[in-house]
Amino acid sequence: MISFKHVNKHFGDFQVLTDINLEIKEGEVVVVVGPSGSGKSTLLRCINRLETITDGELMVNKKLLNSKDTNINDLRKEIGMVFQHFNLYPHMTVLENITLAPRKALGISTAEANETAMFYLNKVGIPDKADSYPSQLSGGQQQRVAIARGLALKPHIMLFDEPTSALDPEMIGEVLDVMKTLAKDGMTMVVVTHEMGFAHEVANRVVFMDHGRILEESEPAAFFSNPKEDRARLFLSRVLNH
Amino acid sequence: MDFIGAYSLGNLLFLLKGLGTTLLVAFIAIIFSFLIGSILGILRYAKIPVLSGIVALCVEVIRNLPLLLIIFFTFFALPEVGIKLSVTMAAITALIIFESAMLSEIVRSGLNSIEKGQIEAARSSGLTYMQTMQHIILPQALRRMVPPIVSQFISLLKDTSLAVVISLPELLHNAQIVNGKNVNYVIPTFLLIAVIYFLVNYSLSLVARRLEIKERTNRKSTGKVLPAKHQAGEMMQ
Ligand SMILES: Nc1ncnc2c1ncn2[C@@H]1O[C@H](COP(=O)(O)OP(=O)(O)O)[C@@H](O)[C@H]1O
Ligand SMILES: [Mg+2]
Numbered sequence: 021m022i023s024f025k026h027v028n029k030h031f032g033d034f035q036v037l038t039d040i041n042l043e044i045k046e047g048e049v050v051v052v053v054g055p056s057g058s059g060k061s062t063l064l065r066c067i068n069r070l071e072t073i074t075d076g077e078l079m080v081n082k083k084l085l086n087s088k089d090t091n092i093n094d095l096r097k098e099i100g101m102v103f104q105h106f107n108l109y110p111h112m113t114v115l116e117n118i119t120l121a122p123r124k125a126l127g128i129s130t131a132e133a134n135e136t137a138m139f140y141l142n143k144v145g146i147p148d149k150a151d152s153y154p155s156q157l158s159g160g161q162q163q164r165v166a167i168a169r170g171l172a173l174k175p176h177i178m179l180f181d182e183p184t185s186a187l188d189p190e191m192i193g194e195v196l197d198v199m200k201t202l203a204k205d206g207m208t209m210v211v212v213t214h215e216m217g218f219a220h221e222v223a224n225r226v227v228f229m230d231h232g233r234i235l236e237e238s239e240p241a242a243f244f245s246n247p248k249e250d251r252a253r254l255f256l257s258r259v260l261n262h
Numbered sequence: 263m264d265f266i267g268a269y270s271l272g273n274l275l276f277l278l279k280g281l282g283t284t285l286l287v288a289f290i291a292i293i294f295s296f297l298i299g300s301i302l303g304i305l306r307y308a309k310i311p312v313l314s315g316i317v318a319l320c321v322e323v324i325r326n327l328p329l330l331l332i333i334f335f336t337f338f339a340l341p342e343v344g345i346k347l348s349v350t351m352a353a354i355t356a357l358i359i360f361e362s363a364m365l366s367e368i369v370r371s372g373l374n375s376i377e378k379g380q381i382e383a384a385r386s387s388g389l390t391y392m393q394t395m396q397h398i399i400l401p402q403a404l405r406r407m408v409p410p411i412v413s414q415f416i417s418l419l420k421d422t423s424l425a426v427v428i429s430l431p432e433l434l435h436n437a438q439i440v441n442g443k444n445v446n447y448v449i450p451t452f453l454l455i456a457v458i459y460f461l462v463n464y465s466l467s468l469v470a471r472r473l474e475i476k477e478r479t480n481r482k483s484t485g486k487v488l489p490a491k492h493q494a495g496e497m498m499q
Contacts, residue, residue, distance in 0.1 A: 097388035107377075108383075173388065
């Protein structure tokens, strides 16, 4: 479903991603971990071309991402994205936030879009907030709305960039629960997170990055009990010991 | 001081006529400079190669010139190259040139004040650049722009008095003519036109303040907004 082959990415002179090779199959949940600045967000953002790759080959849904023939707006409709800071539209209600892209990008009628939006609001557990504005919600509720907004396009892939990092600790659980349900339903997910419990429980694979390279790719049980790389071991001891 | 003489019906009507000219010139200049300023601001924001650069250069030059110089330019210099404008047209043209540059900066910074994350969220859901502009950037930016735009309109209204130098028959100009009749009229007349300027501009700023309060209560901030480190440039292509 997602395939990186020898992908490099530069910001000017600075190489953020070096020789990335990664295959993600349909229905897989891949958790990307690594120190801050190691290129996790950039890797994720290449998948829907919020960042363009410098060279190599990146296929998403059998389409070449950096090809002129690929309509990026069409491809993006198949990929939901959830951000660290939610990025809800503050001037729109929850319902409008969720229905905007289905109505404008997919061309679905307002009635149908509202129905779909309510379905996903139920799924994330806050149907009663449909007419609220984002500022009236807690961080956890905002992030669940953001997830519903991503799902409303009925995407094949969901990308999460540190979805719980901006949340107060007591709200992390409610967001992770929604993501766990999503994973059980068979959604293809790429998740950048520091929540090692989530990785352990839900991931099919854990990808460890450092300095723009993928250093290790293992099943979670193996990764957490016996990381192959010294740097992964060091990283784990840091994140698990506090 | 001769208040009775200064405030004769004839003088009052004459001053009122001056106010009419002030308001008319300001109104026309506001409409056009708002349209032109919006277009220039959006062009600069959109970072179109070459074009945005040219706009930026022109705006920066004009913004850093005294308005008085631009008024002299449209009235005294343009005829030298064959463009002869009436006093009123020269004043309006100068105001439009200057205020468009000022307003374009307000529009540009209003657009720039929208967090990158907003644009990323919209673009990553498959909305096009124009759809993102229409549904996400403009509605939020406009709300933030209204107060500074109204302030700029107030400056514009006051700046119409600079056209006294090319004898535009606006409020200040007509006041000077009244003063010319009798030196005892000077203080009463200046007092009166000060009150008039104040009332007109203060009511405009009341409108601005009302909009500002409304904007502040309307603005629904989304959680913690951190400066986005990712540039929107690539994604806007
Ligand atoms: N738009 C950009 N321009 C220049 N450098 C960037 C940009 N975005 C990220 N970087 C740099 O790339 C590196 C990787 O960033 P990122 O992918 O955000 O890392 P992570 O998500 O793992 O913390 C960092 O050193 C960061 O400063
Ligand atoms: Mg990151």
